[in-house]
Amino acid sequence: MIRLIGKGFRTFSNWMSTYENLVAVYAVLGIIVAICGIIMVPLITYHEDQIYSKSINRDSPLDPYDRGGVPFTKVDIEAQYPENSPAAGYVTTYLTPFSWFIANNTPFLGTTIVAHPGGILDEILYNTRGLDTIVETSILFAAFAIASFLFRRKE
Amino acid sequence: MFNLPIEGEELFVLEFGDIVNYFSLYTTTLFLFATAFIIIAIIARPERQTDIIFGTDAVYTKEVSPDNLRFQRFMAIACGLATLGAVCSGDLFNFCLFTALIGITNIGIVAGVNNRYVLNAAYNYGIVAMVATTFLFGGAATALGSCGTLSIWELAGLGMVPLAAKMFLVLGVMGEGMAPFYIAKAEITRAPGAPYVLMIHVSSLLIFLRVIEIILTV
Numbered sequence: 356m357i358r359l360i361g362k363g364f365r366t367f368s369n370w371m372s373t374y375e376n377l378v379a380v381y382a383v384l385g386i387i388v389a390i391c392g393i394i395m396v397p398l399i400t401y402h403e404d405q406i407y408s409k410s411i412n413r414d415s416p417l418d419p420y421d422r423g424g425v426p427f428t429k430v431d432i433e434a435q436y437p438e439n440s441p442a443a444g445y446v447t448t449y450l451t452p453f454s455w456f457i458a459n460n461t462p463f464l465g466t467t468i469v470a471h472p473g474g475i476l477d478e479i480l481y482n483t484r485g486l487d488t489i490v491e492t493s494i495l496f497a498a499f500a501i502a503s504f505l506f507r508r509k510e
Numbered sequence: 511m512f513n514l515p516i517e518g519e520e521l522f523v524l525e526f527g528d529i530v531n532y533f534s535l536y537t538t539t540l541f542l543f544a545t546a547f548i549i550i551a552i553i554a555r556p557e558r559q560t561d562i563i564f565g566t567d568a569v570y571t572k573e574v575s576p577d578n579l580r581f582q583r584f585m586a587i588a589c590g591l592a593t594l595g596a597v598c599s600g601d602l603f604n605f606c607l608f609t610a611l612i613g614i615t616n617i618g619i620v621a622g623v624n625n626r627y628v629l630n631a632a633y634n635y636g637i638v639a640m641v642a643t644t645f646l647f648g649g650a651a652t653a654l655g656s657c658g659t660l661s662i663w664e665l666a667g668l669g670m671v672p673l674a675a676k677m678f679l680v681l682g683v684m685g686e687g688m689a690p691f692y693i694a695k696a697e698i699t700r701a702p703g704a705p706y707v708l709m710i711h712v713s714s715l716l717i718f719l720r721v722i723e724i725i726l727t728v
Binding site: 505 | 526577581585595615631634661664678685
């Protein structure tokens with residue numbers, strides 16, 4: 356009996372020590388956690404007093420990025436720590452002439468945020484949470500550095 | 511937050527708008543540890559692996575080309591800086607971003623090795639790291655959707671973050687911090703360019719310690 360358990364354990368440890376199998380192990384763990392997560396969805400409570408709340412105007416051509424407000428005046432933006440962002444609310448939205456043209460003629464500007472530079476600056480993302488955007492671009496930079504190194508390597 | 515048992519006393523606060531990084535006794539210890547290993551990566555020379563043919567006098571020494579050396583050192587330092595960011599971040603989403611950056615730079619460190627066997631291990635790790643980002647950012651998104659904030663300062667001690675979000679975060683960090691398993695198996699610690707590989711181990715260890723602190727705090 357003990358010999359059988361030992362043999363089973365050796366087979367298992369041999370299987371585990373092959374690194375190609377670690378992806379499968381992680382996938383099984385992921386499936387278990389995802390199922391647990393889905394089961395726990397009814398237990399997740401929604402807290403009403405949220406910051407970063409926004410009202411969406413579905414009829415606007417800028418949907419869902421329409422933040423309202425008048426250009427060149429201060430707009431009320433909720434920030435977690437308003438004392439750290441004294442300029443919050445001044446840079447609300449900025450449209451290039453091309454973006455303005457798309458917004459006025461089609462209902463699709465909201466889907467083209469990445470298609471043209473300088474289209475829309477999101478106040479929350481770029482003013483109060485600026486470090487996020489810096490780290491995101493660092494990730495892209497690291498990924499491009501690796502890709503170009505592998506591409507240019509002589510072998 | 512600083513009256514919770516795990517943190518220790520508050521030492522320094524660094525503000526970036528809504529993202530307020532903090533240094534408690536705990537995170538400062540991790541920060542100094544990572545700094546020490548960045549300095550090691552900067553000043554260390556790569557190890558030249560020596561193979562001895564058994565039964566004869568022949569000895570081979572493998573050279574590390576300057577290109578590979580430069581790239582691996584750059585990636586090791588980038589990985590160290592990402593670790594510094596991850597250990598002192600005061601924001602759940604920011605922590606996830608830095609952890610994803612650690613995963614990418616870990617692949618970069620290994621990519622500098624000219625060895626099919628090692629690159630194969632790096633490819634397998636890359637798959638896990640990619641899948642892990644789903645859980646990582648899913649955890650942060652669940653926390654944001656439920657609590658309406660990502661700031662650890664606001665969430666500390668309230669227990670508002672749902673258990674599912676914490677599970678996702680831990681699983682995501684597990685996937686990103688899985689690199690040492692592949693490294694140990696591919697025997698890259700003895701491969702050319704060895705000192706930079708230390709950074710993979712250090713960063714995995716530190717993000718595990720940090721995620722434990724986060725889920726005990728929020």
